[in-house]
Amino acid sequence: MTPLTSRIELNIDPDKLCESVASLLERHPLVYEGTRQLALQHRPEAADPWHEGCWKQSLISADSDFTEVHPELRDGYLGEMFDRLPFKPIRTRIMALDPRYCYSVHRDQTPRYHLAVTTSEHAHFVFVEHDKVLNIPADGNLYYVDTRHLHSAFNGGDEMRIHIVFGTDPEQE
Amino acid sequence: MTPLTSRIELNIDPDKLCESVASLLERHPLVYEGTRQLALQHRPEAADPWHEGCWKQSLISADSDFTEVHPELRDGYLGEMFDRLPFKPIRTRIMALDPRYCYSVHRDQTPRYHLAVTTSEHAHFVFVEHDKVLNIPADGNLYYVDTRHLHSAFNGGDEMRIHIVFGTDPEQE
Numbered sequence: 517m518t519p520l521t522s523r524i525e526l527n528i529d530p531d532k533l534c535e536s537v538a539s540l541l542e543r544h545p546l547v548y549e550g551t552r553q554l555a556l557q558h559r560p561e562a563a564d565p566w567h568e569g570c571w572k573q574s575l576i577s578a579d580s581d582f583t584e585v586h587p588e589l590r591d592g593y594l595g596e597m598f599d600r601l602p603f604k605p606i607r608t609r610i611m612a613l614d615p616r617y618c619y620s621v622h623r624d625q626t627p628r629y630h631l632a633v634t635t636s637e638h639a640h641f642v643f644v645e646h647d648k649v650l651n652i653p654a655d656g657n658l659y660y661v662d663t664r665h666l667h668s669a670f671n672g673g674d675e676m677r678i679h680i681v682f683g684t685d686p687e688q689e
Numbered sequence: 690m691t692p693l694t695s696r697i698e699l700n701i702d703p704d705k706l707c708e709s710v711a712s713l714l715e716r717h718p719l720v721y722e723g724t725r726q727l728a729l730q731h732r733p734e735a736a737d738p739w740h741e742g743c744w745k746q747s748l749i750s751a752d753s754d755f756t757e758v759h760p761e762l763r764d765g766y767l768g769e770m771f772d773r774l775p776f777k778p779i780r781t782r783i784m785a786l787d788p789r790y791c792y793s794v795h796r797d798q799t800p801r802y803h804l805a806v807t808t809s810e811h812a813h814f815v816f817v818e819h820d821k822v823l824n825i826p827a828d829g830n831l832y833y834v835d836t837r838h839l840h841s842a843f844n845g846g847d848e849m850r851i852h853i854v855f856g857t858d859p860e861q862e
Contacts, residue, residue: 616793620845640841642815642843670841
């Protein structure tokens with residue numbers, strides 16, 4: 517079996533990342549109750565570029581269609597973050613999980629990379645079939661997670677867990 | 690290390706258990722949002738016997754003071770359940786976890802025994818320091834969980850997870 521998870525050095529400044537995301541969320545608030553999101557990549561010609569990528573997978577076209585980073589991000593630290601990625605991201609989103617909430621147990625069609633913005637030691641990713649429990653620290657590095665395996669994540673701490681989640685197409689790499 | 694979990698045959702009828710709990714909850718609804726509870730044991734002379742055991746550990750006296758099973762339960766299937774236990778239970782509660790909710794990551798002062806009433810394959814107990822993920826099936830048997838280890842539980846399914854949670858004093862056994 518290929519590894520469920522691995523860490524990739526990205527050397528993002530955690531404080532600058534946190535400030536950039538906070539500033540962005542003032543301009544473009546998260547949508548949805550409980551598991552809240554904001555799309556950082558959109559389809560070319562998208563009618564609602566900040567939100568279409570947040571819809572359920574079954575309601576939208578393939579992740580690989582969400583290729584465009586918002587022009588508004590280009591000159592800021594989030595643009596620099598995109599430039600540093602060692603892969604081609606698709607359908608990147610900010611995903612927030614309130615304290616005491618979890619995601620449904622599910623499989624994604626493709627692996628993901630996670631960059632934690634704010635979190636605590638009590639927020640965990642869980643691969644339920646593999647007895648694997650993973651805390652992703654807000655250390656400015658990327659964590660690859662093979663979310664094609666059955667998984668969830670829960671926030672058992674008191675802080676909001678905010679991650680930037682990058683989609684990726686394994687066939688393109 | 691002693692085992693984190695073990696299964697104890699109790700041979701409770703899952704359907705009768707489910708009916709008895711549903712009937713009880715019609716008479717005495719669960720309290721609290723999200724992580725909802727109802728106390729099945731109370732302190733002698735308790736002023737609010739169905740609820741005092743649900744309060745936070747720091748607000749109440751020791752679990753070992755909650756020794757009395759409600760007289761109302763004695764002649765029903767829940768009374769039979771109490772009679773079958775191979776240990777002396779304390780501060781027994783019904784604990785319900787709605788879909789997409791989790792508990793805080795915490796340690797209890799004593800181990801617990803769980804009897805699942807309704808659940809799904811997507812509700813999991815997690816020992817976060819031990820990479821241990823545990824689904825407790827509603828099979829009419831008891832599951833010992835050493836909740837003195839750091840843990841949480843999350844409900845990543847679409848069904849309510851309802852467990853009967855028995856406290857126990859390891860020094861009394």
